[in-house]
Amino acid sequence: MLTIYSDDHHLHHGRCELIDGQLMPCFEKPERADFIRERVLARQLGPIEPARDWGLAPIARVHDQGMLDFLQGAWARWAALGQEGDLLPYTWPTRTLRQQKPDSVHGQFGYYSFDAGVPITAGTWQAAYSSAQVALTAQHHIASGATSAFALCRPPGHHAAADLMGGYCYLNNAAIAAQAFLDQGYRRVAILDVDYHHGNGTQSIFYERSDVLFVSLHGDPAIEFPFFLGYADETGAGAGEGYNLNLPLPAGSDWPVWSAALKQGCQAIDDYQPEVLIVSLGVDTFELDPISRFKLTSPDYLKMGARIRALNLPTLFVMEGGYAVEAIGINAVNVLEGFEQR
Ligand SMILES: NCCCNCCCCCC(O)(O)C(F)(F)F
Numbered sequence: 001m002l003t004i005y006s007d008d009h010h011l012h013h014g015r016c017e018l019i020d021g022q023l024m025p026c027f028e029k030p031e032r033a034d035f036i037r038e039r040v041l042a043r044q045l046g047p048i049e050p051a052r053d054w055g056l057a058p059i060a061r062v063h064d065q066g067m068l069d070f071l072q073g074a075w076a077r078w079a080a081l082g083q084e085g086d087l088l089p090y091t092w093p094t095r096t097l098r099q100q101k102p103d104s105v106h107g108q109f110g111y112y113s114f115d116a117g118v119p120i121t122a123g124t125w126q127a128a129y130s131s132a133q134v135a136l137t138a139q140h141h142i143a144s145g146a147t148s149a150f151a152l153c154r155p156p157g158h159h160a161a162a163d164l165m166g167g168y169c170y171l172n173n174a175a176i177a178a179q180a181f182l183d184q185g186y187r188r189v190a191i192l193d194v195d196y197h198h199g200n201g202t203q204s205i206f207y208e209r210s211d212v213l214f215v216s217l218h219g220d221p222a223i224e225f226p227f228f229l230g231y232a233d234e235t236g237a238g239a240g241e242g243y244n245l246n247l248p249l250p251a252g253s254d255w256p257v258w259s260a261a262l263k264q265g266c267q268a269i270d271d272y273q274p275e276v277l278i279v280s281l282g283v284d285t286f287e288l289d290p291i292s293r294f295k296l297t298s299p300d301y302l303k304m305g306a307r308i309r310a311l312n313l314p315t316l317f318v319m320e321g322g323y324a325v326e327a328i329g330i331n332a333v334n335v336l337e338g339f340e341q342r
C-alpha cells in the first residue's frame with residue numbers, strides 16, 4: 001500500500017491544552033506521525049511518497065473562505081501584537097450571543113472554532129495545508145486506479161466543519177478528499193469514521209447530501225467529546241435524510257461490542273453501494289489511549305482492517321487521532337496490514 005506523508009507536520013506543535021483544569025502538553029504532537037511513519041517502514045508496508053501541491057481550490061470546495069483567510073493570516077496578526085505564545089480561542093458565540101464576526105483576532109478565532117483544542121502557532125497553517133495535500137495526493141492515487149492508499153495526515157481533520165476548527169482539527173482532510181472524488185465524477189462516496197470521537201465536522205459538511213454516506217462509531221456524545229453532535233437520531237436532513245449513521249457506544253466498549261457496531265456500519269455502506277470508501281482512521285479506540293475509553297487491543301486492529309477489506313471497495317485511509325504514542329504505529333499499521341491480508 002502506498003503511503004503519502006509530508007514532513008511539514010513538524011511545523012505544527014501546540015505548547016499546551018487545558019485538560020482537567022490544568023495546562024498540559026498537547027496530546028496531538030509530532031511524534032504521533034513520526035512513529036506511524038517508522039512503523040510503515042519497519043513493516044515494509046510499501047513506498048512512502050511526498051504530497052503534491054493541488055493548491056487551495058480543493059480545500060475551498062469544503063471550507064468557508066473567511067475561515068481559510070483567518071487561519072492563513074492569524075499568526076502574522078498575533079505576532080504583530082508582539083505575542084510569542086500559541087494563539088488560542090477562549091470566547092465562542094454560543095446561545096444568546098450574535099453570530100457576527102468581530103474585528104479582534106481572539107473574537108474571530110472564537111467565531112471560527114468550537115473548542116480551545118486548536119492552538120495556532122507559526123507553522124500551523126502550513127502544516128494543516130500540507131496535511132490536506134497529503135489527503136488529496138492519496139485521493140489522486142486511488143482516482144488513478146489504485147485499490148488503496150494511506151494518507152498519513154497530521155494535523156487531523158474530522159472535527160473541522162466548513163467554517164469551524166476544533167478538537168485538534170483545522171482542515172477536514174477526509175471531507176476534502178471526498179469532495180475531490182465527487183468533483184472528479186464519482187457519484188457516491190462512503191466515509192467510515194472509526195476514530196474514538198465523533199466526526200462532527202465531517203457529518204455537518206455532508207449532512208444534507210446523498211452523494212456522501214457518513215458512518216461513525218464513537219464514544220457516546222452524552223459523556224464524550226465533542227458532546228454536542230453524534231447521537232443515533234442524527235440521520236441526515238433534506239436530500240441527505242438516511243445518509244448519516246451514528247453508532248455511539250458506551251465507555252469500556254471492547255472488540256465484541258465495537259465489532260458488532262462495525263458490522264452494522266459495513267452493512268449500511270454495502271447497501272449504499274459507493275464507488276469508493278474513505279476511512280477516517282483514528283486509533284484512540286485503543287485500550288491504553290490516555291484520553292479515550294474504549295478497550296480495543298492491538299490485534300483487534302488487524303481484524304478491523306480485514307473487515308473493511310471485505311467491503312471490496314477502493315479504500316483511502318486518512319489518519320485522524322490516537323494518543324498512546326508508543327503503540328500508535330503498531331495499531332494504525334495493523335489496520336492497513338489487516339486490510340491487505342498480510
Ligand atoms: N479530557 C480530554 C479532552 C480531550 N478533548 C479533545 C479531544 C480531541 C480528539 C481529537 C481526535 O482524536 O478526534 C482527532 F482525530 F481529531 F484528532
Ligand SMILES: [Zn+2]
Nearest residue numbers: 195196197321
Ligand atoms: Zn479521536
